[in-house]
Amino acid sequence: MKMRVFEKNKGFLAQAIAFAMASFWVTACTSSNEDGGFAGGTTEDAGIIADLNVAGLTQKGPFAKGSSVTVQGIDCQTMELTNESFEGVVKSDKGDFGVENVSLSATCALFEVTGYYFSELTGKKSSDKLTLHALTDLKDRKNVNINLLTELEYERVMYLVTEKGETFAEAKMQAEKEVLAAFNIKGDVAGSFDEAEDLNIFEKGDGNAALLAVSVMVQASASEAKLAERLVEYSAVISQNGSLDKDAKKEVAEWATSAAANGKLDTIRKNIESWGYADEVPLFETYVKAVANGDSVTLSSSSSGTKAGMTSSSKNVEPAETSSSSGALPSGKEIASLSSSQNVILSSSEGSSNNTKDSYLNPNINYGEMTDSRDGQVYKTVKIGDQIWMAQNLNYTYLQSTENMKSTNFCYDNDPENCAKYGRLYTWAAAMESCPSDWHLPSKDEWNALFMAVGGEVTAGKILKSQTGWNNNGNGTDAFGFSALPAGERDDSEYFRYDGDYAYFWSATKYDSRNAYCVRLYHDLELAKLFNLENSFVFSIRCLKDYDSVASSSSSSAASSSSAETTPTVCKTDTMDACEYGKIVDERDGQTYKTVKIGEQWWMAENLNYEMDSSFCYKDSAIYCDKYGRLYSWSAAMKACPSDWHLPSVDEIHTLINPIGGSWDAGDELKSTTGWDDGLNGKDSYGFNALPVGYKDQLGMYSDEGHITYFWTSSDMDGRYAYNMHSSTGGEAFIVNARKIEGNSVRCLKD
Secondary structure (H helix, E strand, O other), rough: OOOOOOOEEOOOOOOOEOOOOOOOOOOOOOOOOOOOOOOOEHHHHOOOOEEEEEEEEEEEEOOOOOOOEEEEOOOOOOOEEEEEEEEEEEEEEOEEEEEEEEEEEEOOEEEEEOOOEOOOOOEOOOOOOOEEEEEEEEEHHOOOOHHHHHHHHHOOOOHHHOOOOOOOOHHHHHHHHHHHOOOOOOOOOOOOOOHHHHHHOOOOOOOHHHHHHHHHHHHHHOOOHHHHHHHHHHHHHHHHHHHOOHHHHHHHHHHHHHHHOOHHHHHHHHHEEEEEEEEOOOOOOOHHHHHHHHHHHHOOOOOOOOOOOEEEEOOOOOOOOHHHHOOOOHHHHHHHHHHHHHHHHHHOOOOOOOOOOHHHHHOOOEEEEEEEOOOOOOOEEEEEEEEEOOOOOOOOOEEEOOOHHHHHEEEEEHHHHHHHHHHOOHOOOOOOOOOOOEEOOOHHHHHHHHHOOOOOHHHHHHHHEOOOOOOOOOOOOOOOOOOEEOOEEEOOOOEOOOOOOOEEEEEEEOOOOEEEEEEEEOOOOOEEEEEEEEOOOOEEEOHHHEEEHHOOHHHHHHHHHHOOOOOOOOOOOOEEOOOEEEEEEOOOOOOOOEEEEOOOOOEEEEOOOOOOOEEEEEHHHHHHHHHHOOEOOOHHHHHHHHOEEEOOHHHHHHHHHHHHOOOHHHHHEEEOOOHHHHHOOOOOOOOOOOOEEEEEEOOOOOOOOOOOOEEEEEEEEEOOOOEEEEEEEEOOOOOEEEEEOOEEEEEEEEE
């Protein structure tokens, strides 16, 4: 399944998300003429590729024999696919492939490989398939290697061409330099090292060593399934910003530090040597150690095969006694010192010299106040909608009945000054017992009620965040006085991270025996996200006043009204169908659609099937249109609904899903009772009958029938993305985003 990054960037998830990278060049091993390619070439005056045979290597580690390879034409100026496609396969476990008789109307092409691969970290064939891409110009080449760097650069190239107006050649050069720089690697793409399509982890040379280093650092300790998700996330971030964000860089640095210390790099080298394809494994360790030590590395010559020179100009750690310039492994003591130093540097927060908790409040809000009788600490409070919240994070030292009296709550980085600024961080078990009398840890539903009171989760993060204290100009409006601070977290490996970047708050709602729901606010996104994590993580607490303790009669009345809000009655089960149905006839083509009333809204109970420009049948087959309705680009979807009906907004989607389980559970209530993969059908409790259509991605490929459905909303995000509702074989109904050129389903809502 293709992941999307939820909310801002795909790939979760849409995007998120999805991560995109860049590189160099070395010729592929597979060849059948003197210059390493096959017969064929370009028609120069017309910019046409005619009968070209293309060879290359596919590498994470090498892709296994039988993996599929596709070459698609793509317009060098618009980055739109030309609908020309040619297929080949990987010939052996070395990852070599050939695609014959490629004929394209433009010289640019998108290469794609999908299959199992041999992992450098384990030495074994993967249990999950992976897909990698490479964008290239075939005008002067017959060899194209597909690898992690070509994957990570390709969305950045597309962005620079389509959004910034750069030529394909300019975009390629810029993207390759930016991706390498994200891993502390410097160099002149035009002169000192090869391009990504020519790199080969089985040959010596600086560029090849850098490719192998990036390949292992991106995977790090991630599972094979997580690797695919991480690539989407990295690509999405790089495509917009030309770099990884601070969190990703820190994650990579922490793994590199550990791998350099515990012998993992030696294991990786032995794994690659054991495959028997490398005459000499390139010196990738140099680049991994440089990231661990905070150094930058300058590529010299791809043909030299010598260790790249290391500069100290961007060194993050002082004093310089970590032996980085010599390339030797740092000692355990040096690594500990390094980790500590990096935590301080990477977590520094911008925008406030006054680090007391009161300095981050909104000066235009008239706050209330409460005193915790247990320790005398005073907290500001604020009323938002029908709820009264603490406007500051709890800072109570929870003492549980164990020998280790403080093992469940912490100051960030174990620094008391951070407790004074951010409050304490708590495990979930401690959080459940830490709020003072007449206050409680809010449930998932109570967090959702807060989001709705400030306009919905898509923009709630921006509205709830404090006006200062967030990194990278990520401050909020704090329009209601919630004043959320980026206190970061401590993960299950006991690393403190993300202060200045993220705020995490526990909810009281348990997910399963090991996980609980929490809220995340972002420095680089406007949304507020509910999801679940292991209850051993330590997060901030915002306490909510008990409803029966709210003295205000108006609040009580409002709360009563809120609790009495119409919740649709389950009207469809295995034994009955008592939903309130209607029907409409689309005057434009005479098609009839069943409609259903859910709450106070009238929805089409079937996907729209009106044919228009930029609408598609799944796999371009009319059979799927009859079964699922059509898929539409966002611009087409905005005009697709019949008279008196419209494409719903994000807020209207929330009106549908919030009363029937919210983002995490409403999907199960709306999905059809048949048709979903692995028997993971829905309940279809309200007659909505959401079908697993799949979608058409930005490259024109159809995927995920039986597993996923996406419904466009009318809510625009920016020039390239718009919001939609996503449901899969899980029970969720998330608001995510997608590129506007993608093809998603349409459900119309009555005006």
